[in-house]
Amino acid sequence: MSRTREWADRRAVPARTACFVALVAALAAAFVAPASTAGAAGTHRAGVIVDTNTGTDHVHKVVITFSEDSITGAQALERAGASPVVKGSALGVAICKLYGVGHEVDSCLGSGSDARYWAYWHVPQVQSGFTQATFSGSGAGSVQVHDGDIEGWSYGNGLSQPPPFATIDQIDPPPPPPTTPATAPGAPADSGTPAGGSAGLAGGTTGELGLPSVGSSSTTIAPTAAQAAAAAAAAATSGAAGSSTTLPGGKDANTEVAAERA
Numbered sequence: 593m594s595r596t597r598e599w600a601d602r603r604a605v606p607a608r609t610a611c612f613v614a615l616v617a618a619l620a621a622a623f624v625a626p627a628s629t630a631g632a633a634g635t636h637r638a639g640v641i642v643d644t645n646t647g648t649d650h651v652h653k654v655v656i657t658f659s660e661d662s663i664t665g666a667q668a669l670e671r672a673g674a675s676p677v678v679k680g681s682a683l684g685v686a687i688c689k690l691y692g693v694g695h696e697v698d699s700c701l702g703s704g705s706d707a708r709y710w711a712y713w714h715v716p717q718v719q720s721g722f723t724q725a726t727f728s729g730s731g732a733g734s735v736q737v738h739d740g741d742i743e744g745w746s747y748g749n750g751l752s753q754p755p756p757f758a759t760i761d762q763i764d765p766p767p768p769p770p771t772t773p774a775t776a777p778g779a780p781a782d783s784g785t786p787a788g789g790s791a792g793l794a795g796g797t798t799g800e801l802g803l804p805s806v807g808s809s810s811t812t813i814a815p816t817a818a819q820a821a822a823a824a825a826a827a828a829t830s831g832a833a834g835s836s837t838t839l840p841g842g843k844d845a846n847t848e849v850a851a852e853r854a
Contacts, residue, residue, distance in 0.1 A: 602698035635659055636739035639763050640672035643755035644693040651756060652691060655764040665714065665732030668743050676732075684731025687712070693747055713744035713754055739838045 635657050642652040654672040666685050667674040677689035679700040687710040688700040694710060695702060712728040717740030719726060726744075728735055737743060739757045746755045 617715075636661075637760055638663075638668060638737050638739065639742040639758065639760045640668050640674070641742065641744050641755045641758060641763075642672070642674055642690050643667075643753070644691055645747050645753065646693055653758055653763045655760055662736040662738045665712065665728075665735040665737055665743055668737045669732065669745075674745075678733075685733030687732055688744060690747070700847070708748055709750075711746050711748065711750045711753070713746075715742040715744065715757075717741055720759070721757050724751060727751055727754075810833075 636659070637655055637657050640652075640654045640656055644650045646654075652672070652674065656668055656671040658667075658671065663671075666676060666678065666687075669687070669690065674690045675692065676687055677694065677697065679688050679697045681685045686700050688697050690710060694700075695706070695708075712735075712739070713722040713726045714728045714730060714735050715722065715726045717738065722744045740760065742757070742759070744755045744757070746753045784824050
């Protein structure tokens, strides 16, 4: 009978060892491995709020991003930079320390002299605020965090000390919409007249014969027959004195009269 019992004990030891190894591997996978990477359609966001209740800046609010469909609560703490110290058990992953605050692993959930522990709230996107309904009875290694969720942790005696709640946009406000720059006053409409030039036919300078010039350059108008005759008469009167008259355009009056008679 003793040999049979001894044989049974020898067979039971490897079986118990295998079960223990499998349990440790499962807990490690739940804490380290992503919950799901299939079907990731982009970057998701979640809020992590941790209140250590110690020191001046005791509330840590961080928005994390992830491309997986979901991650565990323990992974959310890692990505928030909370440096979690965890303890694996048959009930899942227990959080012992966050941001260096808490108990060591051997007394993870507190002791008689200091019964404080890390209480956990999980708020899905469709809810708001840390309430008794959002107090998590599951470990951080089993809770799935999705896009828009808020994770809350508070070091104390449980439900009486939830962390201050905030939405993702309150933790990390979106950038303001781009502003359209004001249109600078336009230049005056182009009138077709160069700056500093003549005003053209409307109110501009006049040409050699009293007629307005066109555009910014003057235009010499050829004399009419009456003007040419008057110029010829004047030339005849002054011809004895040996003077000559030049018509506008640089033409000699005598030549012009001769051409007219011909």
